Amino acid sequence: MKFFIDTANLSDIAEAQAFGVLDGVTTNPSLMAKEGITGADNITAHYKKICDLVDGDVSAEVISTDFDGMVKEGEALAALNPQIVVKLPLIADGIKACKYFSDKGIKTNVTLVFSAGQALLAAKAGATYVSPFIGRLDDISTDGLNLIAEIRQIYDNYGFETQILAASVRHTMHVIDCAKLGSDVMTGPLSSIKGLLKHPLTDIGLAKFLEDYKKGNQ
Numbered sequence: 001m002k003f004f005i006d007t008a009n010l011s012d013i014a015e016a017q018a019f020g021v022l023d024g025v026t027t028n029p030s031l032m033a034k035e036g037i038t039g040a041d042n043i044t045a046h047y048k049k050i051c052d053l054v055d056g057d058v059s060a061e062v063i064s065t066d067f068d069g070m071v072k073e074g075e076a077l078a079a080l081n082p083q084i085v086v087k088l089p090l091i092a093d094g095i096k097a098c099k100y101f102s103d104k105g106i107k108t109n110v111t112l113v114f115s116a117g118q119a120l121l122a123a124k125a126g127a128t129y130v131s132p133f134i135g136r137l138d139d140i141s142t143d144g145l146n147l148i149a150e151i152r153q154i155y156d157n158y159g160f161e162t163q164i165l166a167a168s169v170r171h172t173m174h175v176i177d178c179a180k181l182g183s184d185v186m187t188g189p190l191s192s193i194k195g196l197l198k199h200p201l202t203d204i205g206l207a208k209f210l211e212d213y214k215k216g217n218q
C-alpha cells in the first residue's frame with residue numbers, strides 16, 4: 001500500500017519524507033490556499049518545491065472545468081516534472097481529459113469521486129489513480145469505506161489497472177481499514193501516518209528494556 005501525504009505544507013512533506021515511508025503527495029486548490037499559496041506562478045513554483053522534496057508522484061489539480069482548459073493546464077503541469085500527476089475533477093470534461101492524457105502516457109488522478117459508477121468511468125478513461133473521498137462521505141452519514149470495497153470489487157472483476165487512492169482520509173483507522181480492503185494508496189494528513197506508530201505497550205516495553213540494560217551495565 002502506498003502512503004501519500006495530503007497537504008501543500010512543505011514542513012509536513014519534508015517530515016513525512018524523512019520518516020522513510022512516503023510514496024507521494026496529493027494537493028488541491030484548498031490545500032494550496034491554506035498555505036497562502038496563490039496565483040499561478042506561485043502555485044507552479046510550489047509544485048516544483050514539492051517535487052524536489054519527495055521521490056514519488058505529486059498530484060497537481062487543474063482549475064479549468066472545460067476540456068480545452070484542462071488539457072492546456074494539465075500539459076503545462078506535466079511539463080514541470082515527470083513526478084507530476086494531472087489531477088482532474090470527475091465531470092464529463094474531466095473524463096474526456098483523462099482519456100486524452102492517458103492516451104499520451106501522462107499520469108492522471110481523477111478526483112472528487114463519491115460513487116462506484118464514477119470510479120468505473122475513471123477506470124474506463126484510463127486513469128492512473130481514482131480518488132474516492134471517504135472522509136467526506138462519512139461526514140454525511142454515508143459509509144466511505146464501503147465505497148472503497150465496491151470499487152475494489154469492480155476493478156478486480158475486470159482487471160482495471162487504475163489504482164484506488166483512498167482520499168479524504170482523516171485518521172489512522174481509515175488507513176488501517178483501507179489497507180484491509182485492498183486500497184492501493186491512501187492519502188491523508190501527517191497525523192494519520194505518524195499516528196500508526198503509537199502503542200503504549202511499545203513505549204512501556206522500550207522503557208523497561210533500557211532500564212534493564214542500564215542495570216546490567218552498571
Ligand code: E4P
Pocket residue numbers: 006026027028111131133135136167168169187
Ligand atoms: C484528495 O486528493 C483531496 O485532496 C483530499 O483528500 C480531500 O480531503 P478533505 O476531505 O479532508 O478535504
